[in-house]
């Protein structure tokens with residue numbers, strides 16, 4: 088007995104409704120695939136090989152009456168639609184804005200809880216200098232030290248750093264005192280060689296948009312301290328961090344270190360609003376480098392307090408056994424007596440804020 092037109096229409100309506108449900112279910116999964124691809128650092132959401140494979144499988148499974156061409160046409164539209172959804176979703180929320188699964192750590196030190204103080208000389212100069220300052224800092228209970236081996240200097244005639252040999256020496260002495268070492272790496276090529284000697288890699292202000300270095304930093308499993316570029320907007324700073332996270336490394340700590348303005352009383356202008364805004368917007372910890380922001384010694388403590396007061400997760404500061412003979416940044420590094428007083432006062436402030 089032939090089915091009535093009404094019956095057939097009701098069947099086709101049922102199937103269409105089921106197709107709508109299935110297409111939406113499929114789209115929801117495509118969105119999850121897009122997010123997983125971004126998390127793994129895939130720079131391209133479009134995957135023609137995957138599409139071709141799946142299409143082949145679908146055509147092989149088809150028993151007609153739809154012709155292969157018709158089916159292929161329909162599914163290419165489906166793929167195009169899920170890709171468009173994935174792209175739209177990627178622009179809606181950056182990885183650095185989404186809830187983190189893991190906290191950011193340098194060794195056992197966790198960022199985002201109690202503020203962390205990272206201190207040390209601008210540059211690694213001699214074995215005696217590093218031994219003296221690291222022994223002093225470990226005596227104060229500082230856990231993470233900074234010291235530069237590759238120095239990005241404005242003038243090619245200024246001290247350029249001791250390079251990998253300096254880093255090896257500083258790493259050995261840091262270990263001897265149970266300290267964790269952070270140092271700046273300037274290019275992707277040096278990263279691999281330097282990695283065994285570092286507990287965290289610093290990407291400096293001048294390299295904030297060195298995209299090959301950002302991608303290389305995303306491919307390692309050591310934490311990255313990313314400093315804000317001298318003239319970078321908050322958006323550019325955010326996207327630089329997104330490069331690292333999208334390339335596979337979510338262990339990123341931002342560092343506000345002052346930006347270039349018309350003001351000459353300080354070396355740079357500490358952008359305290361940026362700290363508050365980034366804390367509110369992103370799921371990444373942010374620390375404040377008071378030495379590079381100020382370029383002078385006398386206002387470091389109030390700047391550090393301000394950084395903590397607006398929600399900063401830590402402070403970076405330069406200290407040297409004999410600042411007057413330092414090979415770089417002589418005017419902004421604290422001597423050990425000055426640092427001990429800074430450290431004591433800042434700790435006191437941190438404890439008061441916690442109450």
Ligand SMILES: O=C(O)C(=O)C[C@]1(C(=O)O)C=C[C@@H](O)C=C1
Pocket residue numbers: 117120121132133134135137138141165166169170
């Ligand atoms: O499998 C993937 O990688 C997807 O992103 C899903 C999907 C799809 O809709 O099937 C979407 C876009 C890609 O170009 C390939 C396939």
